[in-house]
Amino acid sequence: MLTRRGMIGGIVATWLTITGTASAVAQSRAPLTVFAAASLTDALQAVGRAWTKRSGQPVRFSFAASGTGARQIVAGAPADLFVSAEPGWMDQVQAAGRLVPGGRRDLLGGRLVLVAPASSRVRLAIRPGFALAAALGERGRLAVGDPRSVPAGRYAQAALTRLGVWSGVATRLAPAQDVRAALSYVARGEAPLGIVYETDAAAEPAVRIVGTFPAASHPPIVYPAAVVKGAKPGAVAFYRFLGGGEAMAIFRRYRFRPLR
DSSP: OOOHHHHHHHHHHHHHHHHHHHHHHHHHTSOEEEEEEGGGHHHHHHHHHHHHHHHSOOEEEEEEOHHHHHHHHHTTOOOSEEEOSSHHHHHHHHHTTOEEEEEEEEEEEOOEEEEEETTOOOOOOOSTTOOHHHHTTTTOOEEEEOTTTOHHHHHHHHHHHHTTOHHHHTTSEEEESSHHHHHHHHHTTSSSEEEEEHHHHHTOTTEEEEEEOOGGGSOOOEEEEEEETTOOTTHHHHHHHHTSHHHHHHHHHTTOEEOO
16 A cells, blocks of 8 residues: 555656656757858758758758867757768867767768859869969959868868869969858959859859869868767767768769768
8 A cells, every 4th residue: 555655756756757758858959059061062052951840850051161170069069960071070079089889881982173153154174283373364363162171172172282273273262261262262253363163163053164184183072971979869879860861962963972
């Protein structure tokens, strides 16, 4: 026979179980925060919508240069996942002990292209010694992501150095805070030429691709993804979703190359 104290204890235990379960469910649906390279803006937003439709969990993105995102995470920013446009910045986050062990993979690949405003008539064949400086005109500047922190800028510098034309344009850069900003310089006609990813060029009708840089002219373009320590429930599941068939189909639609 239950005593009054036993009945009360049972009610309290049941209440704690119910509220604890409700709290866990609410926490599992708390929005995920993903720090990601600016070049992934359109594709990752589409992937995020697909995840939310499937799981009911919203995803919030903070898009910026990979170096910016990496430094913020190392400093303790509350990110759940990080997707970088190059392995180097991810390596720094991992070295700082901010990643979940085993929660990192190379997700996507891409290509580097030279772009011009859609109305431009410039023609250039990208090869060793090509006339890039002359194509900029007397006062034109080359729009690139800042090579100090933006992966697209680093790839651009590597490619132009390998092709023997970096010294002719190094003092004629329009360095941007991220690759999408470099793209916008060209789209608005503020720079006659720019170097961005093929995926960025495909997303902007105000530019056209002049040429594609040979893959051997720069390090492989690789986008690693990782789960950050202290991530909210759902982060690991979303990380796995990024490498699944549904997400990869979306990435292909935006001209990324799945690495799997």
